[in-house]
Amino acid sequence: MKPMERVVILGGGSAGWMAAAMLARMLGPSLVITLVESEQIGTVGVGEAAIPPLQLFNQALGLSEAEFMSATAASIKLGIQFEGWGGAGERYMHAFGQVGKDLGLTPFHHYWLQAGEETERFWDYSLNEQAARAGRVLLPSPPQGKMLGGLVHAYHFDAHRYAQTLRRYSERLGVRRVAGEVVRVPLCPDSGQIQALELADGQRIEGELFIDCSGFAGRLIEQALGSGFEDWGHWLPCDRAWAVPCEGAESIAPYTRSIAREAGWQWQIPLQHRIGNGLVFSSRFQDEQSAKESLLANLPGKPLAEPKLLRFRTGRRRQPWLRNCVALGLASGFLEPLESTSIHLVQSGIMRLLKLFPNHGPMDSLAAEYNRQSQREFEQVRDFLILHYHLNRRDEPLWQHCRSMSLPDSLSHKLVLFAEQGRVLRDSDELFTEVAWVQVMLGQGLRPQQAHPLAAALSPAERRDYLGHLRTIVMGTLQGMPSHRAFLQRYCPQAKE
């Protein structure tokens, strides 16, 4: 069996450079890696909010947190605040990390449910939510908060600067970058595998494995190989977004805002030097012009550019690994940015590829396993996103439609189990934790009919003591934290570009 010698990556967006950096780091000098990108086509230019596992990706690259945050003008993200999803004036947070503390086998939310009216809001037991609302951050967390797992954080960051940082990193490790547009993709007549990428200027780049990071176009996986696309637009109806940066404010919120609007939702992502904004909407329920006006009328600061329109389809590539081509990023499918999962899906696709990395030779069984795992992951994230839309309590036509639409069986089962019994069913390797599901379901008004019987093992007095003790820890931990901006200035002030 010959080892793999040449890998060719098409695309220099976040997905392409993340893949180049990690492959170069892990597979090192044994592999010749070439990345092709077209400056004329450019990148999608959005994607600025992450979830906590990105820390692991950077650690695996040996990129320190302060270095990453400084290079990308990043801020800390402790969760996502959903505003107006449960109806006008309502808001709740999907905060990262724990809420309260489980006792033995019984998740915390059952004790909270047992306590009924006599206790505080569910989120008053979340260190992340309380710190986010107070605008405070300290890493590592003050030691008092250890019992509650400390603050769990992700980032808001400038995705363009991240790609540039990873480009420099990859080039230092020997990745060759070729600028130019791929115009032809010859296939082997026997195996149907990709032989090479042919560029407009006549260059031909050969390889044994091709990684398609060409964005929505899926230049290799779809246009050359015809993988097919499973469309989930009937469950996730948004198919457009306007995006525009605006001036930042003195105080930097350590959370993303997701504000429900007439036919979609608006994001606000605060970085050190500006705020990223966008309106994700459904073209079936709102036209492009009125969506643009709605975004511009609701910016938290002066716009810094012309709004950019993005059109997309929600769904997944049927075979993200087909023959000798693996698609990552937008080329592999897209789930809208409601829970900031796309860059994470790039990361987990790269890690999965590394685990299943082929020799030069037959790779169909590896591809089948890759596709099975990636389908499950996409479906799990899809269900979590649909949950937000389905449990809304708004009146506009899009929202009424989402309340009455039929759901995937996997999600219906989860909802019934929670509504009737307060239990959350999930696979052990699912991205979203039990308490993430609980927060969205409670936050959007689904309160279980009963709690777990084990929660009744605490007498009312013991339960009061326990909940009171947890509140004292949360409040004590907050006392020791500086403001988010003060923390950023000390830890990772943005680097000059």
Ligand SMILES: Cc1cc2nc3c(=O)[nH]c(=O)nc-3n(C[C@H](O)[C@H](O)[C@H](O)COP(=O)(O)OP(=O)(O)OC[C@H]3O[C@@H](n4cnc5c(N)ncnc54)[C@H](O)[C@@H]3O)c2cc1C
């Ligand atoms: C509205 C919106 C909001 C988003 N928000 C978030 C978020 O908050 N968090 C998150 O994690 N993700 C978010 N995403 C997703 C995120 O932007 C992408 O997952 C991420 O940027 C990766 O994009 P990419 O590298 O796959 O594609 P792109 O950035 O589109 O890059 C494609 C690359 O391929 C090259 N290319 C294409 N065709 C050719 C060709 N023929 N020849 C040569 N080169 C070619 C292009 O030049 C470019 O370099 C969002 C996406 C959208 C649409």
